[in-house]
Amino acid sequence: MKTGPAQTGPFPELGQYLENLGEEQSLIGILHRAQGLYGYLGRDIQLYIARKLNIPAAEVFGVVSFYSHFNTEPPGKFTISVCMGTPCYVRGAEAVLEKCREELNIGTGETTADGLFTLKDVRCVGACGLAPVVLVSDKVYGRVVPEDIRRILDDTVKEVK
Amino acid sequence: MINAKINGLQIEAPEGSTILEAAGKAGIRIPTLCHLDLHDIHMVNQTASCRVCMVELADTRASRNKIVPACVTKLTEGMEVITASIRAIRARRMSVELLLSNHPNDCFICAKNLDCELQSLAAELGLRKLRMRGERIDVPLDDSSGAIVKNANKCIYCRRCETMCNEVQTCGILSGIGRGYRAFVGPAFNMPMQESSCTYCCQCTMVCPTAALTQANHVHKVWDALADPGKHVIVQTAPAIRVTLGEMFGMAPGSVVTGKMVTALKRMGFDGVFDTNLGADLTVMEEAAELIHRMENGGTLPMLTSCCPAWVKFIEHQFPELVDIPSSCMSPHIMFGVIAKTYYADKLGIEPDDIVVVSVMPCIAKKAEAKRPELTKDTRSHVDIVITTRELGGMIREAGIMFDGLPDSEFDAPLGESTGAAALFGSSGGVIEAVVRTARQWAGDEDHGNTEEIELEQLRGMDGLRRASVTIGGREAVIGIASGLGSARKLLEEIRDGKSDYTAIEIMACPGGCIAGGGQPYHHGNYNAVRKRQEGLYSEDRRIKIRKSHENPAALALYEKFLGKPYGEKARGMLHTYFEKRERV
Numbered sequence: 011m012k013t014g015p016a017q018t019g020p021f022p023e024l025g026q027y028l029e030n031l032g033e034e035q036s037l038i039g040i041l042h043r044a045q046g047l048y049g050y051l052g053r054d055i056q057l058y059i060a061r062k063l064n065i066p067a068a069e070v071f072g073v074v075s076f077y078s079h080f081n082t083e084p085p086g087k088f089t090i091s092v093c094m095g096t097p098c099y100v101r102g103a104e105a106v107l108e109k110c111r112e113e114l115n116i117g118t119g120e121t122t123a124d125g126l127f128t129l130k131d132v133r134c135v136g137a138c139g140l141a142p143v144v145l146v147s148d149k150v151y152g153r154v155v156p157e158d159i160r161r162i163l164d165d166t167v168k169e170v171k
Numbered sequence: 172m173i174n175a176k177i178n179g180l181q182i183e184a185p186e187g188s189t190i191l192e193a194a195g196k197a198g199i200r201i202p203t204l205c206h207l208d209l210h211d212i213h214m215v216n217q218t219a220s221c222r223v224c225m226v227e228l229a230d231t232r233a234s235r236n237k238i239v240p241a242c243v244t245k246l247t248e249g250m251e252v253i254t255a256s257i258r259a260i261r262a263r264r265m266s267v268e269l270l271l272s273n274h275p276n277d278c279f280i281c282a283k284n285l286d287c288e289l290q291s292l293a294a295e296l297g298l299r300k301l302r303m304r305g306e307r308i309d310v311p312l313d314d315s316s317g318a319i320v321k322n323a324n325k326c327i328y329c330r331r332c333e334t335m336c337n338e339v340q341t342c343g344i345l346s347g348i349g350r351g352y353r354a355f356v357g358p359a360f361n362m363p364m365q366e367s368s369c370t371y372c373c374q375c376t377m378v379c380p381t382a383a384l385t386q387a388n389h390v391h392k393v394w395d396a397l398a399d400p401g402k403h404v405i406v407q408t409a410p411a412i413r414v415t416l417g418e419m420f421g422m423a424p425g426s427v428v429t430g431k432m433v434t435a436l437k438r439m440g441f442d443g444v445f446d447t448n449l450g451a452d453l454t455v456m457e458e459a460a461e462l463i464h465r466m467e468n469g470g471t472l473p474m475l476t477s478c479c480p481a482w483v484k485f486i487e488h489q490f491p492e493l494v495d496i497p498s499s500c501m502s503p504h505i506m507f508g509v510i511a512k513t514y515y516a517d518k519l520g521i522e523p524d525d526i527v528v529v530s531v532m533p534c535i536a537k538k539a540e541a542k543r544p545e546l547t548k549d550t551r552s553h554v555d556i557v558i559t560t561r562e563l564g565g566m567i568r569e570a571g572i573m574f575d576g577l578p579d580s581e582f583d584a585p586l587g588e589s590t591g592a593a594a595l596f597g598s599s600g601g602v603i604e605a606v607v608r609t610a611r612q613w614a615g616d617e618d619h620g621n622t623e624e625i626e627l628e629q630l631r632g633m634d635g636l637r638r639a640s641v642t643i644g645g646r647e648a649v650i651g652i653a654s655g656l657g658s659a660r661k662l663l664e665e666i667r668d669g670k671s672d673y674t675a676i677e678i679m680a681c682p683g684g685c686i687a688g689g690g691q692p693y694h695h696g697n698y699n700a701v702r703k704r705q706e707g708l709y710s711e712d713r714r715i716k717i718r719k720s721h722e723n724p725a726a727l728a729l730y731e732k733f734l735g736k737p738y739g740e741k742a743r744g745m746l747h748t749y750f751e752k753r754e755r756v
Binding site: 053056057060066068069070075076077 | 342349350358367756
């Protein structure tokens with residue numbers, strides 16, 4: 011793999027990571043690391059990765075746009091992820107998601123104006139026994155009904171204050 | 172060899188054959204949609220995503236026979252395949268019904284009406300009712316480039332365009348975006364095509380089964396210009412279209428229709444019907460002079476031809492460090508435009524602004540090329556409107572002209588005279604053959620009048636990458652020829668890495684050259700038809716008495732009265748351009 015001087019590039023930490031990878035590279039793994047480092051995968055980072063790996067930017071974007079896990083915009087302080095996997099869906103996740111949209115006054119994939127919440131619908135999070143499941147960042151709420159949403163949001167806001 | 176049964180027929184097929192291949196050889200047709208085998212240009216699209224080629228496998232051990240896609244399932248010893256069982260047919264129909272359930276239902280105003288593989292398939296399967304109607308995606312139409320047009324709502328996700336763009340052309344512009352039902356194909360960041368590094372070669376549009384990827388249509392602009400009494404509208408026709416236009420009217424591939432085409436254009440009301448081949452002759456003279464200049468003065472070698480706008484854009488984006496090595500010549504139709512709005516305007520006493528130059532091209536990239544800012548003078552384009560072979564075919568039909576019965580006519584003077592060398596421009600290898608014919612003589616090689624010295628067989632052919640050796644002025648010149656941008660990339664990498672020993676290289680973006688350009692009648696992967704088109708051009712070269720560009724009387728008169736010497740100061744000022752280093756996105 012061709013890499014330039016790692017510390018001086020636009021994304022020094024990622025550059026260093028790629029340098030250490032050597033030949034062992036998987037695009038998804040690199041994207042995970044990049045999102046971990048910078049919170050989201052903006053256009054600049056995607057282009058940087060494409061050039062470092064010498065692959066088309068379209069290929070990188072294709073993968074980023076495929077997985078709901080990847081953000082292309084800076085996320086809010088908290089990410090509300092409503093699981094839309096089959097078990098959650100049949101147990102009413104759609105109504106839960108709708109309630110989130112209503113309470114936050116944003117659409118899926120958007121971030122509130124105060125930068126506090128990003129709303130996402132995600133595929134199975136692996137907690138089907140608790141369906142329907144809502145994640146607030148890493149915190150898991152199970153058997154959620156639409157009426158719980160206001161309280162969950164308020165609790166989260168309290169945490170910040 | 173493998174022995175198997177298809178529809179009860181005992182067959183034998185080579186190891187590794189798919190059911191589809193074996194059935195085809197046995198004369199059994201299995202409908203396909205996403206599958207595309209263009210073995211002539213080493214492209215196979217085998218995503219098995221459409222599920223149209225479903226067939227049934229007899230299995231006595233299982234309670235129920237398996238249904239499998241024939242395009243990717245390998246034939247195995249003793250296999251029993253049923254291609255037209257009721258279950259296979261139902262599975263096939265269901266796949267197409269599902270594809271149609273969210274497909275826009277606007278066939279009669281669609282750019283691909285009567286040329287659409289999905290439409291043909293629905294007809295072939297006898298669909299008469301749409302049982303399902305799904306929610307549609309609504310992605311805005313992208314016609315930002317004025318050349319390629321992307322309508323993602325018509326994408327059926329066959330990925331043929333991706334295979335063409337990434338594997339054959341190695342441009343890497345197109346990729347699947349999003350997932351599931353909302354997925355479609357587009358460039359990185361779903362940016363407008365114009366902002367991407369797309370070369371507009373439009374080979375993707377040649378393999379797209381629907382109208383997800385097509386071309387911008389500028390027919391209305393031509394009709395408007397023709398209807399404007401204040402405009403002097405002239406048309407020029409590219410070398411490659413005279414051997415393909417006939418196909419639009421049911422004629423055999425390779426039919427040479429130069430005379431009929433000229434008659435049709437005159438009847439449509441153009442004020443002058445001229446030939447881009449004159450521009451090609453000027454290009455040959457400029458390039459030959461530039462090549463000799465570079466060879467004798469230690470200039471940059473190899474010299475690359477620069478007639479192909481898609482190839483030019485490819486080097487600008489993909490190899491910006493090499494943009495100085497292509498010939499600085501404008502492409503033939505732009506040269507023609509320059510002459511039309513200066514010399515010709517002057518001669519006829521018409522204001523250049525009142526002249527409309529229409530180019531009929533085999534190429535969609537020419538539409539974008541004509542709009543390049545450096546190819547305009549004082550905000551006036553050298554070429555005003557570019558239409559493709561397909562658009563011209565449509566106009567002729569619209570005008571009610573019965574093409575196949577037309578008598579022949581000659582191009583108009585003074586910009587209609589051309590040579591056999593110019594006709595070759597339409598085929599891979601043709602530009603460099605024309606340049607070598609002229610360069611040889613200018614460099615002092617004796618002309619024995621032999622056919623072998625004119626028809627340079629070593630430069631001809633269809634392979635993507637060719638290498639040949641000729642002598643120019645007693646020196647050996649190694650000629651490289653690439654058609655298809657993947658082949659071009661290989662030559663450019665050799666140059667970049669300092670491993671190239673070529674003197675001159677011809678590059679055309681489309682595999683086979685302009686005869687297989689993105690604006691040509693759809694050949695649906697039939698490269699035998701493309702070969703016929705090539706033979707048509709060779710026969711055109713033989714038909715024309717003057718076969719060397721520098722002997723074209725019209726071109727010679729132009730230099731004598733107007734341009735001065737080939738590659739002289741005035742010619743360089745008027746007929747040459749520059750290329751830019753661009754970003755790769």
